[in-house]
Amino acid sequence: MAPKPVILLGKEKDFFDVRGLEEAYGRLQRLYSLLGAKDNIGLFVGPTYHGYTKENREAMYGWFNRVTGISHSSAEPDLVMEKEATLNCTPTGSVLDMNSRRVFSFTSELSKSLATRRERRSSEALARVVAARLKLGPRKTADYRILRPYPSRGYPTKNAIAYAVETEPGIEAIVYRLTEEPLYSRPPKGQRRAVLYVSHHSSDAELRDDAFVRELAKAEADAAFFSCDVRGIGESQPDTCGPNSFQTAYGSDYFYAIHSVMLDRPYLGQRTQDVLSVVDWLRAQGHTEVHLAGQGWGALPATFAGLLSPAVVQVTLKHALTSYSAVAESEIYHWPLALLPYGVLADFDLPDCYRALEAKKLRQVEPWGPEAA
Numbered sequence: 001m002a003p004k005p006v007i008l009l010g011k012e013k014d015f016f017d018v019r020g021l022e023e024a025y026g027r028l029q030r031l032y033s034l035l036g037a038k039d040n041i042g043l044f045v046g047p048t049y050h051g052y053t054k055e056n057r058e059a060m061y062g063w064f065n066r067v068t069g070i071s072h073s074s075a076e077p078d079l080v081m082e083k084e085a086t087l088n089c090t091p092t093g094s095v096l097d098m099n100s101r102r103v104f105s106f107t108s109e110l111s112k113s114l115a116t117r118r119e120r121r122s123s124e125a126l127a128r129v130v131a132a133r134l135k136l137g138p139r140k141t142a143d144y145r146i147l148r149p150y151p152s153r154g155y156p157t158k159n160a161i162a163y164a165v166e167t168e169p170g171i172e173a174i175v176y177r178l179t180e181e182p183l184y185s186r187p188p189k190g191q192r193r194a195v196l197y198v199s200h201h202s203s204d205a206e207l208r209d210d211a212f213v214r215e216l217a218k219a220e221a222d223a224a225f226f227s228c229d230v231r232g233i234g235e236s237q238p239d240t241c242g243p244n245s246f247q248t249a250y251g252s253d254y255f256y257a258i259h260s261v262m263l264d265r266p267y268l269g270q271r272t273q274d275v276l277s278v279v280d281w282l283r284a285q286g287h288t289e290v291h292l293a294g295q296g297w298g299a300l301p302a303t304f305a306g307l308l309s310p311a312v313v314q315v316t317l318k319h320a321l322t323s324y325s326a327v328a329e330s331e332i333y334h335w336p337l338a339l340l341p342y343g344v345l346a347d348f349d350l351p352d353c354y355r356a357l358e359a360k361k362l363r364q365v366e367p368w369g370p371e372a373a
Contacts, residue, residue, distance in 0.1 A: 002028070003037030005067035009056045010045045018045055040067070104331045111328035114345045121348070123356040127308050129347045134269030134304060142166050142281045147174075149182050154208040156217040157225075159183065167231075167277035171270075174229040174236055175278055176203050178217065187285045193223040194287035198275055198305075200296030200319070202234040203227040212318050212365070216293055224287060230274040230301060232256055232267070232338070247336075257338035266341040268300060275305035279312060289313045294320070296373065300339050303353050306360060315357050318365040319372065323350045326370045333370035 006028070010021040025043040032041040044059035054076055062074025090098055121129065147162035157178040164172040177187060197213060199206050206213050207227055217225050229236055238252045245251035260267040279290055291314040294302025299320035306315040324344050327333045354362060 002031055003035040003040050005040040005042075005063070007042035007044060007060065007063040009052075009059060010043075011050055011053075011056070012045050012047050014050045016050070021045070102331075104329075108329040111325045111345055115325060115349070118345075118348065118352075121352070123307075123359065126348060126352055126356055130304055130307060130353065133266075133341060133344055133347050134272055135265050136269055136273055136276070136308075137168075139273070139277050139280055141284050142277045144175075144281065145172075146184075146186065149184060150176075151182065153204070156207070156214050160207070162235075163187070165278050165281050167274045171231055171274070172236065173231065173274040173278050174203065174234060175281075176207065176227045178207070178225040178227075187224075189286040191222075191224045191287060193220075193289045193291065194282050195220045195223050195225045195291045195293060196275075196278060196282060197225070197227040198292070198294035198298035198302040199227060199229055199234055200298050202237075203229045204234060206295070210295070212295060216316065220291060223291065226278075226282065228275065228278050228298075230271040230298070232271070233297070253336055253338050257336065261337075261342060267338045268304075268341050271301040271338075272304040272308075275301045276309055279305060279309045283311050287311075291316070293317070296368070297336075297339060300350075303350065303357070306357055306362075307353050312360060314361045316363045316365070317367075319368045320354075320364060321350060321373070322367045322369050325349050330370040335370060335373045339373075 008021055008025055008028075010016070010018045012018060022043070022045075025041070028041045029038065032038050042063055044056065044063075046053060046055045046059070048055070058074045058076050061076065062072075065071045065073055084093070087093075089095070143166045145164040145166075147164055150160040150162065152158065153160065155176075155178055157180050159179050159182045160176050161179065161183045163175045163177070165175050167173050177183065195216065197203070197206075197216060213227070232238065232253060237246055238256070239245065240252045241248070241250065241255050246253055248254075257267040260270065275292075279292070282290055288311065290309070290311045292302050292306045292309075292312045293316040294300070295318045299317040302315065302317060303320060306312045321327070321335060321339070324340070327335055327340065328345060354364070
């Protein structure tokens with residue numbers, strides 16, 4: 001918008017840190033000065049809490065009256081509250097009484113239309129489209145930190161050790177390795193095959209209590225068994241929006257997902273990048289064949305990583321979402337924004353990925369529809 005007139009309005013006692021607004025204002029001051037319009041950028045911080053209260057409104061009136069030359073006034077006249085009936089846009093106040101359509105009917109219609117236009121791609125072409133839609137970037141061999149051993153936590157084995165695998169600068173996936181003997185040093189080599197389980201909500205809880213994980217570990221007793229918490233899950237779960245806010249309406253999972261939308265880097269793509277980086281890390285430890293398994297929320301990054309990584313030779317999914325079209329065509333769904341990449345149905349749907357994974361011995365266990373999760 002520069003050099004058009006702009007005023008930034010904030011609140012001193014808001015839960016949004018006013019220092020960010022002041023920093024933005026400082027940058028804009030320099031930009032507007034370079035454009036010869038230093039008086040066209042303004043800042044006002046009201047003294048009270050979150051909201052568009054009178055002092056902020058009057059700052060806005062004064063600013064726009066000045067820059068438009070209308071007046072020098074900033075005072076707000078006394079407000080008269082209209083009666084509710086006066087404000088109704090229909091006789092009853094509800095547009096539903098006028099045979100209107102609800103939002104989900106439009107998404108359902110669009111989903112069905114997109115399905116008729118999507119082309120059926122080869123596995124190679126599908127992989128390219130998936131990588132592009134998820135905004136996946138280049139990867140390098142991951143560095144890692146050795147965390148601590150876990151004796152007798154109720155896991156399928158007597159011991160376990162955790163590693164923090166750096167999937168991109170400043171981001172770590174927490175990876176557990178099950179073992180009978182205690183491990184303290186770097187991961188042992190010598191086993192060609194590895195199982196990597198991508199957790200639903202918590203590797204620690206699911207290694208202790210989930211029958212599917214125990215059955216998987218038993219069936220792959222001769223393989224090295226690993227479990228992974230991708231970013232925002234399990235031990236890497238943040239409390240950004242307050243303790244125990246993970247699955248609340250505007251909790252941490254939503255917070256990071258919506259910021260990822262604004263930054264055009266899907267949160268699900270970031271989690272898929274985590275899984276791919278961990279698979280690369282397993283290869284660097286000598287595991288050239290990876291059986292990739294995922295459950296619930298973890299089934300989706302496992303699906304995409306299985307499609308994209310040549311090291312993955314087998315895929316097992318439990319409670320994987322049946323399709324994105326099912327979500328788009330349902331009035332009610334419970335899958336979170338973090339697992340719904342923007343615009344995906346223009347290019348592919350999950351059944352396309354599942355068909356491609358049949359070449360990697362895909363096994364589906366109890367898929368979930370839109371109202372699960």
